[in-house]
Amino acid sequence: MEEILSVQGINVYYGAIHAIKDVSLTVNEGEIVTLIGANGAGKSTTLQTISGLLRSKTGDILFCGQSIAHVPSHKIVERGIAQVPEGRRIFLQMTVQENLEMGAFTRSGGVEKDLERVYALFPRLLERKKQIAGTLSGGEQQMLAMGRALMSHPKLMMLDEPSMGLAPILVEQVFTIIRQLHEEGTTILLVEQNAQMALSVADRAYVMETGKITLQGTGAELAQSDQVKKAYLGG
Ligand SMILES: Nc1ncnc2c1ncn2[C@@H]1O[C@H](COP(=O)(O)OP(=O)(O)O)[C@@H](O)[C@H]1O
Ligand SMILES: [Mg+2]
Known part of the structure; x- marks a missing residue:
């Protein structure tokens, strides 16, 4: 290993x-x-x-x-290295999808495929992709923070x-x-x-x-x- x-x-x-x-x-x-x-x-x-x-x-x-x-x-x-910090620190005023797109800022292209993967892992985020992140429940915010980190591969x-x-x-x-x-x-x-x-x-x-x-x-x-x-x- x-x-x-x-x-x-x-x-x-x-x-x-x-x-x-x-x-x-x-x-x-x-x-x-x-x-x-x-x-x-x-x-x-x-x-x-x-x-x-x-x-x-x-x-x-x-x-x-x-x-x-x-x-x-x-x-x-x-x-x-992607860190999902304590307390999540998502962008509260942005939508779910905008938060995920921010996670891909280190590269260009291929974002669609990654969004698909994250939404497949977290179907609740797909249902709420246009929702303002600050209105998500604690569990949904945690999933969003993890999804955002995954967007950077x-x-x-x-x-x-x-x-x-x-x-x-x-x-x-x-x-x-x-x-x-x-x-x-x-x-x-x-x-x-x-x-x-x-x-x-x-x-x-x-x-x-x-x-x-x-x-x-x-x-x-x-x-x-x-x-x-x-x-x-x-x-
Ligand atoms: N910004 C800071 N300024 C001063 N002391 C801090 C700060 N952040 C953490 N500490 C202290 O450092 C120690 C370790 O904290 P931390 O790493 O947050 O622990 P854990 O994540 O295991 O709860 C604690 O004694 C905490 O009080
Ligand atoms: Mg701690």
């Missing part, structure tokens, strides 16, 4: 706050890797450092074998807490889509507080606590681990 992402010993600070401490992790092509941990553990900070919105003081980040540690964030998107899709704030039935739907994307070969780095759901879809997983990786293994191994059960799976 080819290594697509390699985070090597990063340390990230917010002023005096040392938020990420010597974090290393890898994602191989075609895998779903999950990063789980409590609120404030440093999960979003890790994703934002990979996507170039924050910078590490040390170490390196390799994407497809090349360092992106000093590459501007828009160039990182062009290289093939990412080599790696990073999802930051896609289940946050969603009713259980919508959480199921979002994870069904994640499984489907995995089957189609999309490589995914999934950040979640919902450890149970995340471990159920992940090939491999990392547990993060107060800025450090404290455990790693296959999704199945961590779902069985007493430490994980106690801290994240309710006993």
Whole structure:
């Protein structure tokens, strides 16, 4: 399996706050890797450092074998990393379809085919393609954010807490889509507080606590681990 992402010993600070401490992790092509941990553990900070919105003081980040540690964030998107941020951040005043088209801004042509693919994955978005995004429900907005990311043909899709704030039935739907994307070969780095759901879809997983990786293994191994059960799976 080819290594697509390699985070090597990063340390990230917010002023005096040392938020990420010597974090290393890898994602191989075609895998779903999950990063789980409590609120404030440093999960979003890790994703934002990979996507170039924050910078590490040390170490390196390799994407497809090349360092992106000093590459501007828009160039990182062009290289093939799409991030679906926490809280979704779709364009609320635009229609569903306009939001999806924005996701394809890194290239020209072929947008029709991609729209078809996204609408096939998310039929609810097709029904609402002319609707103003701000009027969508939370679950629909999450689907739109994921659809928009897919429009850029990412080599790696990073999802930051896609289940946050969603009713259980919508959480199921979002994870069904994640499984489907995995089957189609999309490589995914999934950040979640919902450890149970995340471990159920992940090939491999990392547990993060107060800025450090404290455990790693296959999704199945961590779902069985007493430490994980106690801290994240309710006993
Ligand atoms: N903009 C910021 N300024 C200062 N501290 C921050 C900022 N964003 C996050 N932090 C702190 O960094 C730590 C990690 O936060 P974060 O990466 O958002 O965690 P998670 O995504 O796992 O909930 C927390 O202690 C948080 O309070
Ligand atoms: Mg977060």
